[in-house]
Amino acid sequence: MTVEIQKKLAGEAAALRVESGMVVGLGTGSTAAWFVKALAARGLTGLRCVPTSEATAELARDLGLPLSTLEDTPRLDLTVDGADEVGPGLALIKGGGAALLREKLVWEASARCIVIADAAKVVPVLGAFALPIEVVAFGHKTTANRILDVLTDHDIAMPARVRQAERGLVRTDGGNLIYDARCGAIHDPVRLADDLKLVTGVVEHGLFLDLADEAIIGLDSGVDILLP
Ligand code: 5RP
Numbered sequence: 001m002t003v004e005i006q007k008k009l010a011g012e013a014a015a016l017r018v019e020s021g022m023v024v025g026l027g028t029g030s031t032a033a034w035f036v037k038a039l040a041a042r043g044l045t046g047l048r049c050v051p052t053s054e055a056t057a058e059l060a061r062d063l064g065l066p067l068s069t070l071e072d073t074p075r076l077d078l079t080v081d082g083a084d085e086v087g088p089g090l091a092l093i094k095g096g097g098a099a100l101l102r103e104k105l106v107w108e109a110s111a112r113c114i115v116i117a118d119a120a121k122v123v124p125v126l127g128a129f130a131l132p133i134e135v136v137a138f139g140h141k142t143t144a145n146r147i148l149d150v151l152t153d154h155d156i157a158m159p160a161r162v163r164q165a166e167r168g169l170v171r172t173d174g175g176n177l178i179y180d181a182r183c184g185a186i187h188d189p190v191r192l193a194d195d196l197k198l199v200t201g202v203v204e205h206g207l208f209l210d211l212a213d214e215a216i217i218g219l220d221s222g223v224d225i226l227l228p
Contacts, residue, residue: 004030006118006218007082011035013216013223014080014116021046023073025106026060027081028053028099031116031218035080040065048073052081052106053099054173070109079110083117084206086215087126090115090228091189095132095206098163098172104204107211115212119219122226126189130180132206133160133196140177143201150195151181158182176203 011034018024018039026036026049036056039049040063048068051057060067081103085093092115094100107113135143140162148159160179163170170178186192186207193207215226 002220003118003120005220007031007116008034008218009223010116010118010216010218012038014114015039015042017080017114018042018044018047018078020044022077023048023050023068023075025076025079025081025110026051026056027079028056028103029082029097031082031118032056032080033059035116036060036065037063050076050106052103053097070105074109076106076110078112078114079107080114080116081107083115083121083208084129085126086115086117086122086217086226087189088124090212090215090226091126092208092212093126093129093131093206094208095134095178096129098132098170098178100132100206101134101172101174101176101204104208107208112213113211115215117215117217119217119224122217125185125187126207127183127186130182131186132163133179133181134172134176134203134205135179136201136203137175137177139201143199144179146199147179147181147196147202150192150199151183153195154183154186154188154192156181156183158184174203
């Protein structure tokens with residue numbers, strides 16, 4: 001319950017950063033959902049909202065927020081989104097909700113990005129949370145072998161595991177698969193991010209580096225602000 005209160009406080013604080021007329025990216029996940037609800041409650045005018053997943057689109061639509069797409073609004077003023085880990089310099093792991101590709105596309109199109117999270121997400125070193133890697137389904141086991149080569153080169157012993165749901169493999173909104181890499185500790189996130197992107201079949205990974213401008217961390221009462 002405490003965690004949920006922290007997420008709510010972070011989401012509500014972020015909603016106060018939005019002004020009428022803005023183009024706003026809506027993140028995915030339970031923390032982002034608090035932001036979406038708080039944003040809708042503000043009743044701002046002239047907003048256009050770009051959701052990062054079908055789930056967020058449905059929530060925003062239900063709440064009456066005006067939706068747009070990255071095609072129709074390729075430049076955003078602000079994106080607010082959750083994270084699985086918030087590390088030093090606001091380096092992030094994202095993708096626990098399998099929306100990392102759309103999230104990264106929207107973040108990179110935004111003039112400003114705010115990450116919102118509960119206090120437990122703040123870590124001294126990234127990697128305790130398994131790093132999500134989005135992979136095309138065709139030949140994914142071959143791609144997984146090449147991901148293992150990259151991980152081994154980074155002294156990460158565990159192979160990435162394909163994400164399963166009750167009824168089979170998890171599919172992203174774009175129809176891809178997710179592999180989760182239990183890294184333990186990521187000592188060189190920049191090099192790991194670069195190396196993973198070079199693997200054919202890898203669409204995107206959950207390392208969000210140099211993208212967050214500010215973190216709003218929910219506490220039991222109030223929020224803490226972190227800057228890169
Ligand atoms: C979805 C994400 C989420 O923002 C991340 O998993 C955090 O989720 P939650 O706010 O539910 O803890 O990256 O792809």
